[in-house]
Amino acid sequence: xxxxxxxxxxxxxxxxxxxxxxxxxxxxxxxxxxxxxxxxxxxxxxxxxxxxxxxxxxxxxxxxxxxxxxxxxxxxxxxxxxxxxxxxxxxxxxxxxxxxxxxxxxxxxxxxxxxxxxxxxxxxxxxxxxxxxxxxxxxxxxxxxxxxxxxxxxxxxxxxxxxxxxxxxxxxxxxxxxxxxxxxxxxxxxxxxxxxxxxxxxxxxxxxxxxxxxxxxxxxxxxxxxx
Amino acid sequence: xxxxxxxxxxxxxxxxxxxxxxxxxxxxxxxxxxxxxxxxxxxxxxxxxxxxxxxxxxxxxxxxxxxxxxxxxxxxxxxxxxxxxxxxxxxxxxxxxxxxxxxxxxxxxxxxxxxxxxxxxxxxxxxxxxxxxxxxxxxxxxxxxxxxxxxxxxxxxxxxxxxxxxxxxxxxxxxxxxxxxxxxxxxxxxxxxxxxxxxxxxxxxxxxxxxxxxxxxxxxxxxxxxxxxxxxxxxxxxxxxxxxxxxxxxxxxxxxxxxxxxxxxxxxxxxxxxxxxxxxxxxxxxxxxxxxxxxxxxxxxxxxxxx
Numbered sequence: 001x002x003x004x005x006x007x008x009x010x011x012x013x014x015x016x017x018x019x020x021x022x023x024x025x026x027x028x029x030x031x032x033x034x035x036x037x038x039x040x041x042x043x044x045x046x047x048x049x050x051x052x053x054x055x056x057x058x059x060x061x062x063x064x065x066x067x068x069x070x071x072x073x074x075x076x077x078x079x080x081x082x083x084x085x086x087x088x089x090x091x092x093x094x095x096x097x098x099x100x101x102x103x104x105x106x107x108x109x110x111x112x113x114x115x116x117x118x119x120x121x122x123x124x125x126x127x128x129x130x131x132x133x134x135x136x137x138x139x140x141x142x143x144x145x146x147x148x149x150x151x152x153x154x155x156x157x158x159x160x161x162x163x164x165x166x167x168x169x170x171x172x173x174x175x176x177x178x179x180x181x182x183x184x185x186x187x188x189x190x191x192x193x194x195x196x197x198x199x200x201x202x203x204x205x206x207x208x209x210x211x212x213x214x215x216x217x218x219x220x221x222x223x224x225x226x227x
Numbered sequence: 228x229x230x231x232x233x234x235x236x237x238x239x240x241x242x243x244x245x246x247x248x249x250x251x252x253x254x255x256x257x258x259x260x261x262x263x264x265x266x267x268x269x270x271x272x273x274x275x276x277x278x279x280x281x282x283x284x285x286x287x288x289x290x291x292x293x294x295x296x297x298x299x300x301x302x303x304x305x306x307x308x309x310x311x312x313x314x315x316x317x318x319x320x321x322x323x324x325x326x327x328x329x330x331x332x333x334x335x336x337x338x339x340x341x342x343x344x345x346x347x348x349x350x351x352x353x354x355x356x357x358x359x360x361x362x363x364x365x366x367x368x369x370x371x372x373x374x375x376x377x378x379x380x381x382x383x384x385x386x387x388x389x390x391x392x393x394x395x396x397x398x399x400x401x402x403x404x405x406x407x408x409x410x411x412x413x414x415x416x417x418x419x420x421x422x423x424x425x426x427x428x429x430x431x432x433x434x435x436x437x438x439x440x441x442x443x444x445x446x447x448x449x450x451x452x453x454x455x456x457x458x459x460x461x462x463x464x465x466x467x468x469x470x471x472x473x474x475x476x477x478x479x480x481x482x483x484x485x486x487x488x489x490x491x492x493x494x495x496x497x498x499x500x501x502x503x504x505x506x507x508x509x510x511x512x513x514x515x516x517x518x519x520x521x522x523x524x525x526x527x528x529x530x531x532x533x534x
Binding site for chain 2: 004005006007008009010012017018019031035043044045046047048049050051052053055058059062063131132133134135136137138140177196201202204205206
């Protein structure tokens with residue numbers, strides 16, 4: 001673990017040099033502890049794959065004093081307590097129909113697999129939220145089975161429809177809103193990922209475990225899905 | 228009673244100091260591109276530091292005060308008129324009901340901040356009125372819309388005939404080459420000596436590709452062997468060096484995480500200055516001590532938040 005200063009009110013904690021489930025678990029634990037113990041002085045906190053960026057409210061505390069507080073929290077982290085955190089389990093219904101799986105041909109060609117096989121593999125895994133970013137509520141989920149991993153599109157789409165479920169390399173994600181994007185689209189969920197009227201703004205939080213479940217067109221439409 | 232926008236110009240946005248507390252789920256902070264000018268605009272009216280203002284990028288801008296108020300203007304050097312009378316910016320002024328405010332295209336600088344006494348009454352979304360167009364957050368519609376001709380911004384009647392100005396020493400000069408202090412953080416230590424020397428000795432130019440997310444610069448290429456890092460949290464002012472070796476400074480509407488190598492961060496003071504730079508502006512980077520920069524930020528915060 002290494003703590004480095006970033007700017008006048010921010011520092012970054014590096015937990016590892018590579019991405020793993022173990023690191024993700026530990027980061028999630030550290031993130032919850034920092035958020036709770038230092039709530040009074042934190043302006044923003046951004047956990048990611050292998051690091052946490054944390055900024056203080058400079059009206060309440062100086063950078064050196066903040067660094068000491070952060071180090072105290074980090075020194076008191078006990079890896080034995082990680083098991084106490086029960087990650088949230090989320091099941092995401094996905095319609096994998098060809099009219100919404102905009103890249104089904106490309107991904108079948110790239111992987112040499114029938115699209116039905118790709119769906120089977122995509123729904124077989126329990127994914128982890130490794131990071132949230134790119135857009136509000138956009139969660140980077142890993143890892144997809146190697147058989148269906150596929151690089152991003154060479155030229156990104158200017159408009160990816162809201163709710164699109166997509167793959168890039170060994171990651172998968174859901175687009176919370178219509179946006180530009182270069183991931184390979186394999187389906188669409190009827191679930192709203194971002195709800196500003198709810199206390200819980202984003203459907204996904206760091207560390208959540210996510211499974212995708214195939215639904216038919218009728219169910220997709222009944223759940224409010226838009227084709 | 229309202230301020231009626233007659234001409235919103237290129238990009239006029241409602242801003243407060245930004246939306247904090249949701250960066251962990253990918254929500255960018257937004258907020259004023261030039262915090263320095265924003266703080267002064269509210270200060271001239273004794274407004275709370277976070278009171279909502281209009282950030283007018285480029286203009287030209289025309290609006291009618293439909294209720295008497297005191298207002299203030301700070302930021303870009305523009306020709307400002309109240310009806311037919313030329314008024315200075317970095318000052319507060321009294322407007323009577325029906326008075327027309329006209330701002331020209333800036334002579335130097337890029338963004339003007341307009342505040343009224345008490346601030347504009349705009350509903351908050353996730354604790355802030357700041358408009359982030361890309362994410363559809365904030366603004367008068369709470370859908371991230373920029374201001375349009377005909378929009379009406381409510382404010383409380385609140386007139387003080389006591390007008391004042393900002394001391395000259397606090398008014399930045401936006402003309403000529405700007406000097407930008409860089410904090411040697413993030414992957415700074417991983418750039419080789421040649422790259423660091425190039426970055427600090429050469430002059431960079433602001434390209435036309437600038438927006439509230441980032442400023443693309445051009446100049447001598449900075450080489451860096453590794454192109455992708457594990458994505459990590461991004462602060463405003465982060466200086467990315469993508470594969471083509473041309474720096475991009477990330478601004479207030481940046482994405483919250485990113486994986487490009489970063490040679491350092493523009494310090495708070497100079498990020499405000501950079502936000503006023505127009506395409507073609509020359510930039511000279513220099514190494515800025517982090518704790519000196521922090522002392523300056525502390526000073527600024529204490530000054531603008533003192534009761």
